[in-house]
Amino acid sequence: MTETMPEVTPHPLDTMFTAHEVLSTTYPPVEFTIPGLIPEGLTLLVAAPKIGKSWFVLGLAAACVTGGYALGSIRVEQRPVLYLALEDGHRRLKSRLNKLGIYEPAPEYYKFCLVVDLGPSTVQMMIGEFLKEHGSQKPLIILDTLGRARGVHTGNDAYGKDYNDMARLKRCVDEYPGSSLIVVHHTNKRGGDEDFLGAISGTQGLAGAADSTLVIRRDRGQGQARLQVTSREVQEGEYAICFDNGQWFLVGATLEEAAAAAVQSEQVGALGDVQTRILEHFNKYPEPQSIAQVASALNEERDKVGTYIRRLHESNRLAKASRGRYAALPELPVLEVA
Secondary structure, three states: OOOOOOOOOOOOOOOOOOHHHHHOOOOOOOOEEEOOOEEOEEEEEEEOOOOOHHHHHHHHHHHHHHOOEEOOOEEOOOOOEEEEEOOOOHHHHHHHHHHOOOOOOOOOOEEEEOOOOOOHHHHHHHHHHHHHHHHHHOOEEEEEOHHHHOOOOOOOOHHHHHHHHHHHHHHHHHOOOOOEEEEEEEEOOOOOOOOHHHHEOOOOHHHHHOOEEEEEEOOOOOOEEEEEEEEOOOOOEEEEEEEEOOEEEEOOOOHHHHHHHHHHHHHHHHHOHHHHHHHHHHHHOOOOEEHHHHHHHHOOOHHHHHHHHHHHHHOOOEEEEEOOEEEEOOOOOOOOOO
8 A cells, every 4th residue: 555645845935035034145137029118018008099009019920920120119139029909900901001011921930910809818828828938038928908808897895906907917928928918908087196106007006916007098089199118127218219110110210219209398398388488589689588579579478488488587487687688698508409
């Protein structure tokens, strides 16, 4: 008779480790799919409907599969791509690839899934199989959109359900260092929260489980937009990007230039038309001028121009040269309005 060994229950403290162990261990650097923007792990990309988020991720996919430039400026390494395009068809994808300048057959490891209404378990299985095949090549996987690949939640604990949905997807790529998964999602109806994470449709459980979150904000009919980024691995920032004929580009040659363009765009947008024209006037004619001179040059009411000039002075955008006379700031760059 075979004697069975009693099952040993692990002690609750067996998984503990010390600060000394952490500090004395050399860890590999974080891998980036899109340098400075998208690190390994799970990234949540959020934007309002019809803003261009599918164009955004398709452009990233095309750059990665060819080893080209993401957003027109950021050089990326070539890697396999799986695009779970759950809202598109073959004809639309071909049209969009052609607009991105891709006409010839792409490498075989550029794979699409065009089946709509996949259940969560099927999505995870497909991602898992692709990673088994290409996990050592640091692949990029895109799920477009999250709503097509999750069940309908009812009852209480919406936060827990959102968090668990994302955590299950995150575990898929966490098993393969260097791999990344971009999950495309919609903003809520409010969309104007001061904290951009508040624009995410659903609870904060979605962003809480993600390694990085990107939010695209673009006014209808406008080409320029803001890309807002927060991450465990990337410095939080905001970048100016523009949408032109199906392609997204950084406004500038680098992320630093795009960040500066975002700040300038926000300042100009917050000023309003008359204040922007006043700054433009002082850019062209930086010598000291009276309120009456500026009002006459702009064909605006003197009192209104005086109010705006004083506000610009109080916000450190104009200098006061003498009593009743103002000038461009000599030591600071005045906003240059196109």
